[in-house]
Ligand SMILES: [Zn+2]
């Protein structure tokens with residue numbers, strides 16, 4: 137099959153992924169073979185390409201995969217041939233450790249990520265255990281559905297962990313793929329949303345999607361925030377967000393890695409008055425399932441910028457530069 141393959145760490149500006157003939161994956165016991173239609177582009181891929189995460193090479197990236205079942209491994213019976221399915225970041229978890237037992241499979245000691253510990257969707261085919269695949273609500277096209285699987289599902293987890301309540305004020309720092317979905321959920325829940333981003337185009341999209349206010353990351357919003365979610369890959373956002381957080385408020389950090397260190401925090405200014413910081417790690421299958429049905433109910437309409445599979449480097453470069461409106465999605469097959 138054709139795949140965009142990563143074989144070594146390099147800045148994305150160097151065109152890190154190469155189109156290759158890669159061995160077709162073979163579904164093992166309980167696994168399904170998926171012919172990939174679309175695959176979303178995520179910041180985590182930049183972390184892998186540029187060495188902030190360490191996958192084993194060679195690796196096929198991509199963890200927001202929409203496709204159709206074209207083969208079943210032994211014992212696989214949940215889906216039939218031709219069924220549309222999605223594959224998300226959680227590739228597998230052990231099911232037996234303390235974290236798995238209490239429902240926190242995202243923290244599993246043996247958590248495996250799609251496109252990280254196992255090959256993902258920047259390719260014509262992918263395999264996944266049937267228990268880790270999702271049915272996709274019909275109202276979404278293949279391109280619209282892809283970003284729901286990470287940008288959407290992790291954004292939903294961020295929102296749940298922020299503890300935001302109906303009618304409260306939510307701040308979003310950075311307005312990329314995840315934030316543009318999160319704002320739609322927060323509006324549906326009756327929240328006021330303030331958006332902080334350097335990009336003029338992203339501020340415009342934020343206003344179009346219902347933000348009450350949009351400004352720069354250092355700007356003073358009209359009111360303090362009950363909760364904030366930081367989607368940016370830079371460390372400076374953390375003190376900026378804590379500064380405008382209401383007493384007792386919580387800041388959720390949504391990225392896996394920051395590109396640069398978080399500056400020293402001033403206890404009195406940034407943390408006192410019971411402010412909290414919480415990071416988010418991975419997703420559970422329940423997050424993905426719950427979010428997919430919520431997305432269909434609202435409905436969420438993801439803004440999508442499509443690229444061909446062979447344009448993955450370009451899509452990732454634009455993502456790094458903050459130049460994608462909404463979500464970048466690779467079109468692998470029609
Ligand atoms: Zn992702």
Ligand SMILES: [Zn+2]
Pocket residue numbers: 229230231232233234235236237241244245246247
């Ligand atoms: Zn486990």
